[in-house]
Amino acid sequence: MGCERMNIDIVKTEKRYCALFIDEENIRIWLNNKRGMSLTKTILDYLDIEKLRQYFTQKGWILTIARCYIDPKFSGFSRIYEGLYKYGIQIVPIRIFKHTAGSSKSLLDPTLIVDCLSAAYEQQHIEVFIIVSGDKDYFPLALKLKEMGREVVFIGPPDYTAEIIKDEKTFPYIDITRFISSFLR
Secondary structure, eight states: OOOOOOOOOOOOOOOEEEEEEEEHHHHHHHHHHHHOOOTTOOHHHHBOHHHHHHHHHHHTEEEEEEEEEEOTTSTTHHHHHHHHHHTTOEEEEOOEEEOTTSOEEESHHHHHHHHHHHHHHHOTTEEEEEEEOOOGGGHHHHHHHHHTTOEEEEEEOTTSSOHHHHOTTTSOEEEGGGGBOGGGO
């Protein structure tokens, strides 16, 4: 009786360092407007961070920077801080300012952009930048990162992401609903 050789396909995943930047406000507002989620729900209630991390592992991405930009006055902030810390995600508190017209403005977008560029210049080993947002304001940032030889991936809401971002010819786009908790899908 001879031994038979088994042909096993082994998927070899190239390990690459990545950085994650989450525009929490963008995703929460989308869920409120499009899915009727209460604005009092937190990122821990709607984003399946474990599923997101598993996706990164499957891609061979090693998370070296993970930041979530959020208003510290948001109810449940301390719970969010503790919950994200458990996953190694740093919270970057962003103040919301009242605008003269009665609306509010924040420094979230420019802060995220500066942090992203700083990481690109200071940490040359980071190859992949993941931006969780559908905001078109991040498109010029993505172009600059691409110019620097970095890969940029957008994860955003399908019906709340700018068309310029969803055009996968320029940057990979992933529909965030695959990482949204099942009770909101």
